Amino acid sequence: MQDQDFILFEDYLSGYLSLEEKQAFETRLENDAPFNKAFEAYKETSGFLEHHIKNTAGTEAFKANLERVSSAYFNKQVPSKTKRMNPWYYSMAAAAILAIGFFIAQQFSSPVYDDFANYGTISLTVRGTQNNLTTKAETAFNNHNYKDAERYFLDMLETDKDNIELQLYRAVSLVELNKYDEADKLYNNIIQTPSVYKNKAIWYLALSKLKQGDEEACVNVLKTLPEEAEDYQQAQELIDKLD
Amino acid sequence: MSHKKNHEDQKYIDGLVQNNAFVIQTIYDKFAPKVINYIKQNSGDVANAKDVIQETIITIYHQATEKGLQLTCPFDAYFFLLCKRKWLNQLKKRGKKEVTINEEVLSKDDDAQELAFETSLFEQQHSLFKDMFQKLGQACKDLLTATFKIKSMEKVAESLGVTYAYARKKKSLCIGKLTKMVQESPRYKNLKP
Numbered sequence: 001m002q003d004q005d006f007i008l009f010e011d012y013l014s015g016y017l018s019l020e021e022k023q024a025f026e027t028r029l030e031n032d033a034p035f036n037k038a039f040e041a042y043k044e045t046s047g048f049l050e051h052h053i054k055n056t057a058g059t060e061a062f063k064a065n066l067e068r069v070s071s072a073y074f075n076k077q078v079p080s081k082t083k084r085m086n087p088w089y090y091s092m093a094a095a096a097i098l099a100i101g102f103f104i105a106q107q108f109s110s111p112v113y114d115d116f117a118n119y120g121t122i123s124l125t126v127r128g129t130q131n132n133l134t135t136k137a138e139t140a141f142n143n144h145n146y147k148d149a150e151r152y153f154l155d156m157l158e159t160d161k162d163n164i165e166l167q168l169y170r171a172v173s174l175v176e177l178n179k180y181d182e183a184d185k186l187y188n189n190i191i192q193t194p195s196v197y198k199n200k201a202i203w204y205l206a207l208s209k210l211k212q213g214d215e216e217a218c219v220n221v222l223k224t225l226p227e228e229a230e231d232y233q234q235a236q237e238l239i240d241k242l243d
Numbered sequence: 244m245s246h247k248k249n250h251e252d253q254k255y256i257d258g259l260v261q262n263n264a265f266v267i268q269t270i271y272d273k274f275a276p277k278v279i280n281y282i283k284q285n286s287g288d289v290a291n292a293k294d295v296i297q298e299t300i301i302t303i304y305h306q307a308t309e310k311g312l313q314l315t316c317p318f319d320a321y322f323f324l325l326c327k328r329k330w331l332n333q334l335k336k337r338g339k340k341e342v343t344i345n346e347e348v349l350s351k352d353d354d355a356q357e358l359a360f361e362t363s364l365f366e367q368q369h370s371l372f373k374d375m376f377q378k379l380g381q382a383c384k385d386l387l388t389a390t391f392k393i394k395s396m397e398k399v400a401e402s403l404g405v406t407y408a409y410a411r412k413k414k415s416l417c418i419g420k421l422t423k424m425v426q427e428s429p430r431y432k433n434l435k436p
Binding site for chain 1: 263
């Protein structure tokens with residue numbers, strides 16, 4: 001292909017051609033197979049560049065997020081690699097477990113909120129686009145400073161009121177602050193949406209009920225959690241313990 | 244483009260596009276164990292599995308954001324096939340021959356085979372484009388980067404200190420050059436189905 005062809009391809013793609021030129025170009029595409037093939041190749045390159053260059057920040061943020069989840073997941077797998085222990089330690093460990101088990105059994109006869117409430121760490125900031133408030137909210141939440149976190153989420157929701165992820169984290173913070181009415185209302189709103197956070201909201205709502213001591217409501221909410229939900233197993237465990 | 248109906252597991256693809264940490268976590272919880280097992284049974288270890296899974300997810304992300312990947316089969320089968328192929332290719336490169344390929348168990352889903360094949364092609368193509376872009380002259384690289392970041396060609400010309408007409412012409416010539424480099428690469432002929 002000649003330079004002239006590339007210039008013509010670009011003019012066509014950028015919409016610089018006049019109506020007549022455009023029609024002539026399209027006719028040639030239909031009748032001239034090598035020309036058509038060269039144009040498709042050019043368009044493909046342009047499409048690649050468009051994505052590759054424009055989405056650099058998005059790709060970086062995705063890779064960072066993925067690395068975080070992946071490392072956390074594989075760190076959990078590590079026990080299979082640990083060294084073999086001296087058999088002598090097993091009896092000591094068994095004795096210790098017995099003692100601890102006895103202690104725990106005395107302390108908690110029924111499942112408590114803290115056994116199940118594990119919200120992990122959240123990640124709201126996207127590299128390159130983070131702003132101060134987002135970082136503050138993320139840090140406060142991850143440090144279990146729910147009082148500040150709740151306030152930051154509320155501020156962020158003022159400009160981004162339909163952001164379901166923020167609503168979910170705000171509700172979690174509210175539960176931690178024992179502000180159940182507001183939290184449950186938020187969860188129920190999220191449950192009504194088709195969002196990806198729907199099942200999380202059901203699970204968290206159940207935890208809120210558990211923390212409020214309303215075991216019956218907790219079980220009723222748990223039973224609405226669909227089987228494909230990530231927390232389904234945990235939910236079944238909790239139902240068993242409460243029944 | 245096929246006109247098959249999307250599978251309900253499209254939600255995983257959409258979640259990746261949205262960079263949703265919950266969805267990424269779910270993919271690991273649900274689908275990683277099978278891949279880890281397979282790799283462990285075929286001359287690999289957990290660290291290999293970690294890399295294979297991560298690379299596969301990045302490829303799916305690229306195909307979804309760049310080409311609007313539509314899932315026509317269960318994510319499970321598709322994802323496993325991709326990871327498996329990636330691992331077998333790595334073993335082949337290392338020169339290990341003793342690989343158990345248990346195709347019968349895996350090829351039940353034709354849609355998954357087809358889609359996984361398309362994704363592998365996409366991956367090779369994507370990496371070829373990326374490598375060739377790196378090899379492009381600095382002037383072209385700068386101009387193209389500016390062009391695709393800044394929408395207006397007037398501003399591109401201004402930022403690079405060239406005339407508008409020159410910037411427009413140069414853009415098409417640089418894309419043309421990259422297209423030629425890709426097509427002339429020995430890797431290119433393997434990319435057409």
